[in-house]
Amino acid sequence: MSELKNKKNQRDIQLGLAPMEGVTCLATRLWFSVTSTPDFAMTPFLRVTRDYPWKRVASTYAAEIFDLKDFTSYRLIPQLMGNSPEDLERIALPLLQGTSFVDVNCGCPSPKVVGSHAGSGLLEKQDVFESFLEGLEERLGHGQFSIKMRSGFLSHEEFPQLLKIVSKKNIAQLTLHARTRKDRYTGHAKWDLIDLATLSCPFPVVGSGDIINAESLAQFLRIAPKIDKVIIGRGALRNPWIFNELRSNKAVEITVSTLLLSLSCYAVLQELLAREPLKLFALVKAGLFLEACETDENKWEKLYHKLTETLYGQSVPPSSLQLDRASFARVKMIWNSLRSSLGSAFMNPLILRTSSFSDFEKEILNTAKVSSSQLLLNHNPQYDWIYSGAKSNGNEPT
Structure with a gap:
């Protein structure tokens, strides 16, 4: 039993490979599964618009929930991104035949994405964000989708109100990358806000941001002790064996x-x-x-x-x-x-x-x-x- 798990009172922390655009394709996910075996992985976001994709997604996009179901060591969560609940419904419903929920990206900070009012652009106006989530609930049903979001658009001071909106929704889980859209990938993630989310939400919260080794994870779990799941993106790119390190509490x-x-x-x-x-x-x-x-x-x-x-x-x-x-x-x-x-x-x-x-x-x-x-x-x-x-x-x- 690792020192890390002892500190967590024998609880297992589920370790996930974060969705990364242009990175976490099927080949990359399979490679990570043999490198250090995450418990789950997320696809990069599939950008959904009124015209794309129209009929079906590529077979390799989320193959692990259809063609390759039960043949991988990790669970797959497909992620979608868009600004229209109606368009997202068209793609999400077929995916839900193979998985219990789909994730909706409300966090991408890309200027192009934000300019189209998707990703973290949905957080800019809180009434728009709330209406968006209500539309998804109406079309997909309770517990049929999760969201991955940032802690604000311009400031962390926006988070309490955003959290109030999210915590009232019946969603599968919330993944919080505790940086603002303005932060992009600079500065440090605020794990105290992740802790606040775990205390406010009736559904699971997944922590994200700045997990680079066993020491950093242990530090963040002391700040947010109720966290049971985390995802790792850049930390896994710099050390593809990081999931081994986090389980053993030893550098690889x-x-x-x-x-x-x-x-x-x-x-x-x-x-x-x-x-x-x-x-x-x-x-x-x-x-x-x-x-x-x-x-x-x-x-x-x-x-x-x-x-x-x-x-x-x-x-x-x-x-x-x-x-x-x-x-x-x-x-x-x-x-x-x-x-x-x-x-x-x-x-x-x-x-x-x-x-x-x-x-x-x-x-x-x-x-x-x-x-x-x-x-x-x-x-x-x-x-x-x-x-x-x-x-x-x-x-x-x-």
Whole structure:
């Protein structure tokens, strides 16, 4: 029993992978399930308008509640975003045939989203927000949807009134990322507001914001002791093994080979999703992703061979991987965050500047020669600028 669970009076905290636009696609969710196994995951928001999508969503959007139901180690919560309860109803009702509730995004801070009065734009006018929730209740029914929101549009002072509106609704749960829309991803999440929500709401509250390691989670649980569920976004990108750390209350160590094999698996998963989704579905249905690899180098190697055999008809070494530009871009997206947990040597920008996976692997191996063969995944606050959108202030090597 970990120290963290003892402090929570033997209660289990459900750990979820947060929805991240352009990141948490099916391939990424499967990769996290074998990396450190979140209890649940959320899809990136599906933007719903009057004209899109009209008939059905892509089969890969929420495959885990339909085609792949019962074949993954995590539960999936599909997330939608829009400003019209009528449009959201059109897409939500088919999804509700496979899941108990859908999540509605009321938190995205993107200027384009806010400009269309969706995401956190719904929080700007409280009467509009209340009317929106009432419309969803009327069309979807009680307990058929949850919401993910921020603690205000311009100021945290808006939150008590927003909470008063939400707490009166019959929803499945509230996920609170305790930053304002104005904050975007800067500053610190206010977990005292998450605590306030747990005391005010008759339904579960999911905490979100700034969980980067076991120490930070323990700190936030002391502030909001009634929390039973949390989601982790940027903290999982910087340390994909974070769910292991949170359960064991110990920092995770991996070998350089494990690091490269895991990233190679991620690359091939992206290729399979883009080029051969039905083959990927078949692997999931065969139970390939029910057992986690975690830090076991041999398990990662077996998974890699199975994935490459499925994609190419034979196993090929990582140095020979030929990736589409989009797949390689996703690998580098993961790396851009992950490198910050590996120490200053791995912040070498030459790795990000590579144009092929073989060069990418070569640069990591070259960097590893001047580093330890065992890599300790740690939060290094000097690199937090990667996640906030702030400037590096000279912390990145040139």
